[in-house]
Amino acid sequence: MKGWKHLNRALFRAMFKQQGKKTFNYAIGLALYNLLLIGVYPSISQSMVISDLSASLPNSVKRVFGVTSGSGLDRFESYVSSQCFGQVWLLVMGIYTIGTVDALIPKLVDQGAMAYLLSTPVGRLEVLSTQVMVLVSGLVLMMVLTELGIWGEMALFDIPIDVCPYLRLGVLGLALFVTVGSYSLFFSALSKDKEHAMLSAAGLTFLYYALDVFSGLDDRFSWVKRLTIFGWVRPPEVLDGEVPFVQTVSLFGLSAIFITWATCIFEKKDLHI
Amino acid sequence: MINVEGITKHFPGNNDKTQGKETKGVRGISNVTFSVAEGEVFGFLGPNGAGKTTLIRHLMGFIKPDAGFAQIDGLDCWQNSTTVKGVVGYLPGEMNFLEQMSGLEFLKLMSGMHGDRPIFQKRREVLVERLDLNLKQPIRKMSKGMKQKLGIIYALMLDSKVLILDEPTSGLDPLMQKVFIELVLEEKRQGKTIFISSHIFPEVERTCDRVGIIRAGKLVAVEGIQKLRQAQRQTFEITVEDEEQVQLLCNCGLTIVSVQGTRFSVEIQGDLNPLLSGLAQVKVREFTQKTTELEEAFMHLYEGVEASEPGIISSHV
Secondary structure (H helix, E strand, C coil), X not given: CHHHHCCCHHHHHHHHHHHHHHHHHHHHHHHHHHHHHHHCHHHHXXXXXXXXXXXXXXXXXXXXXXXXXXXXXXXXXXXXXXXXXXXXXXXXXXXXXXXXXXXXXXXXXXXXXXXXXXXXXXXXXXXXXXXXXXXXXXXXXXXXXXXXXXXXXXXXXXXCCCHHHHHHHHHHHHHHHHHHXXXXXXXXHHCCCHHHHHXXXXXXXXXXXXXXXXXXXXXXXXXXXXXXXXXXXXXXXXXXXXXXXXXXXXXHHHHHHXXXXXXXXXXXXXXXX | CEEEEEEEECCCCCCEEECCEEECCCCCEXXXXXXXXXXXXXXXXXXXXCCHHHHHHHHCCCCCCCEEEEEECCEECCCCHHHHCCCEEEECCCCCCCCCCEHHHHHHHHHXXXXXXXXXXXXXXXXXXXXXXXXXXXXXXXXXXXXXXXXXXXXXXXXXXXXXXXXXXXXXXXXXXXXXXXHHXXXXXXXXXXXXXXXXXHHHHHHCCEEEEEECCEEEEEEEHHHHHHHCEEEEEEEECCHHHHHHHHCCCCEEEEEECXXXXXXXXXXXXXHHHHHCCCCEEEEEEEECCHHHXXXXXXXXXXXXXXXXXXXXX
């Protein structure tokens, strides 16, 4: 598609600079949170009380919070997957993604600033594809900074790790949030006002999140996991060595469909700016 | 250069919430037809909600017409919107910039998106000096007038063949309004085609060659500025020394609308000479002028005609 080959450099630079500060703030926040979690790991792993506590947790709670194997919190990968890539991470990344999409398209249309961008000889497709690239670059930066933060903190506390599973998890996480961003973009192209678009995106994300939690409550509901994109991302399994090729490709494929759909709508849409 | 042919756009009767403002029962525009020749300055007038901004959105390719078309430089504004914008400098009616940027960052972004030609920077520097704006200031901290200046600098720095300016002097102080008029006249001398949506009489009178008026989505008149000047009614409130002098002026054939002792109001349409001749015979103590709104003057010109002919009144299209 022509639009994807021709991103607008000036717009990308300006928008990435605008979003950069927010991205760094989120990434630093996550890194500090992870530093806190990893900092207490050595004492937790040696604590008999914590080990007993993790063993006594009901299976449904373990599944929901991503605690794997019988040893639970005493393995570092298990600990990291449940804490650093757990529900808080999903929540923070989800908020960042929807907030960034909001700032890049619906907010500009709603407030009228899009009139300036579209008063230039840069087509709608080019503007939208540039904004998508700003979003994807921001998500890549978030994933890279999160992982670098974890590796740095592990080096600080002298904890040995295998880098490859973390890279796979990083790519899978990127695919997941690009998907969240792509359907948020789709809703913003479809809706007439920003509130409706963002409410739809946040509502669908919450639904996926709730289904993911629900699927972990009991083995009878495990099939529900297939219905939610959050169910396709299982940090414990990936850090335990699973290669999530199908999930990663599926999420990127889904993103491509939503983004193409959004660009088709945006290109023909009446913009009251 | 600008050709609008039968443009029609109907909106649903629902409330239209745009840019924080809610307008009830927006009907859009119906069968609007006019053209603006190369090098001409065209004023576009109408009350709020008449359809001025809707027409400008068509010219900018932001909305698709239900019927008809708009062309700039021979290109369809919807189908070839990207190419069209290469020849257009645009000043939106609402000053909603990318607030986190400084003025300079915003203008650099716009230059970059327009292809970053060296002339942009030269013109920008000249305009910044003439409009006296600090570009280093963050946009969110700028006043309405400062934002308006920034928008004017953006529209004019591009050296475009066509300028589309929506309420260009809104928020500017009288001194800056004067500077703006000078700038428009300079652009006009360079052969630019300019489309101005405005309510301010001096701005339109001094810059525009022709004026079109839109009401309830229909273009009701397009007329030369000379005819508009003649149509403009002016009311003068004058105080003279004694009542005898008032009587003297009444006998001069002036249209006296009210008399209160030595103070009276006289209404003039077009030629001022009868008033000046009359005043030469008396001793004036106080003299104030009230000018009617441009739109009011225009509609006054077509009073009665409008009732019998609902379509476009003027043939000067």
